[in-house]
Amino acid sequence: MDPQNNMENEAKMFLSHAKTLRLHTGNIVNRSRLKKKCPCSPSEELQDCIQAALSDWKSATKAPSNDFPDTLDCSIPQPTDAIPPEEREELRVSVKLFLCEAGESSIRDAVEMACQTLAVSQLDSVIIAPTWPLAEGENQSLAHLQPAWEELESLVRSQRIAAIGTSDLDKDLLEQLYTWAQVKPSSNQVNLASCCVMPPDLTAFAKEFDIQLLTHNDPKELMSAATFQEAVQEGTQDLSAAIWRLEWVLRYSIIVKSRGIIKAKGYLVSAGKGSQ
Numbered sequence: 001m002d003p004q005n006n007m008e009n010e011a012k013m014f015l016s017h018a019k020t021l022r023l024h025t026g027n028i029v030n031r032s033r034l035k036k037k038c039p040c041s042p043s044e045e046l047q048d049c050i051q052a053a054l055s056d057w058k059s060a061t062k063a064p065s066n067d068f069p070d071t072l073d074c075s076i077p078q079p080t081d082a083i084p085p086e087e088r089e090e091l092r093v094s095v096k097l098f099l100c101e102a103g104e105s106s107i108r109d110a111v112e113m114a115c116q117t118l119a120v121s122q123l124d125s126v127i128i129a130p131t132w133p134l135a136e137g138e139n140q141s142l143a144h145l146q147p148a149w150e151e152l153e154s155l156v157r158s159q160r161i162a163a164i165g166t167s168d169l170d171k172d173l174l175e176q177l178y179t180w181a182q183v184k185p186s187s188n189q190v191n192l193a194s195c196c197v198m199p200p201d202l203t204a205f206a207k208e209f210d211i212q213l214l215t216h217n218d219p220k221e222l223m224s225a226a227t228f229q230e231a232v233q234e235g236t237q238d239l240s241a242a243i244w245r246l247e248w249v250l251r252y253s254i255i256v257k258s259r260g261i262i263k264a265k266g267y268l269v270s271a272g273k274g275s276q
Contacts, residue, residue: 015236018072021244021271023057024117025049026081027264042218046249047231049267054235075117081266082119083254092257093120096127096167096189098222098249104151106270110250111160113268118252127165127189128152129218140169142176153183165189167216171202178209187212222249228271243274 015021028049057074083091097110107128114123130148145166152164165187169177174188188206190198192215206213223231228246232238247270254264 014072015238018070019273020071021232021269021273022071022073022075022113023050023053023267023269023271024073024075024081025053025267025269026075027266029262029265042251043223043227046223046251046267047227050228050231050269051235054232055237058236081117081264085119088120090257091263092124092255093118094125094127094253094255095123096129096216096218096251098129098218098251099131099148100223100246100248101131103247104147106248107148107151108155109270110248110268111155113270114250114252115160117268118254122159123161123252125163125165125186126152126155126161127167127187127214129167129189129222140173142173142180145173145177146180149177149181153181156183163187165212165214167218171199171205174202174211175205178211184209185211187214189214189216191216191218193217232271244271245274246271 028045054074083093093114095111095114097107099106111123111126115121128148130145149164152161155161156164163186164183166174166177166185167189168191169188174185178184188202188211190202190213198213203213205211223246225246229244232244249270250268252264252266252268253262255261256263
């Protein structure tokens with residue numbers, strides 16, 4: 001049998017048996033194929049990364065000696081992914097977690113996977129971008145954010161995370177969260193695409209309570225279900241691939257503290273098999 005066809009068939013067997021898909025893009029700062037491209041948006045960057053990681057995984061796939069796993073790890077470990085213990089104090093590990101489906105267990109799964117992948121016991125900061133399944137005219141509410149925040153607080157208490165932050169909260173909702181929370185938000189990201197200038201009331205509140213205001217350019221939906229499915233099909237070269245539901249996306253940056261430069265950046269992705 002043609003070795004290429006054999007690898008493709010084995011990859012399809014893995015995917016058809018798996019119920020959960022876990023993917024790590026590796027350090028995309030070092031990926032020459034991605035350096036040649038300049039994605040104009042975070043969504044395009046993520047799509048390129050997913051396709052490249054799945055393509056690399058497929059080309060290295062070998063059939064298991066026992067049963068096919070329920071959780072499929074589509075990652076090619078790289079020596080540069082893990083942080084050496086002697087360098088840990090010099091580096092800051094910052095994370096943004098995009099929840100594509102509601103579920104507090106996803107937060108712990110994502111944080112544990114990040115710690116394991118990067119070989120660290122604690123993440124320096126985690127900013128959460130929760131799902132907001134709102135009907136038209138319905139406002140964001142503290143009640144929707146609370147379950148996810150409580151899970152983050154638990155991870156702070158267990159010393160898995162040092163500081164936690166939010167994304168796209170206006171002054172009123174940030175104040176409600178700050179008042180209610182046991183572990184206070186250390187930062188709040190603001191999308192300058194929808195807000196060219198920081199709102200004065202938000203700026204004043206953040207200054208009074210020592211909350212760092214950051215900017216970002218992530219879309220409200222980092223990746224649609226259709227785009228993720230397309231990335232899986234392109235990466236595996238399998239147009240008949242099962243429907244996969246994107247559960248969460250974690251983007252990490254490893255920053256050299258003394259120089260403020262990004263040493264590494266990558267994505268971790270989790271998806272569950274949906275119904276056909």
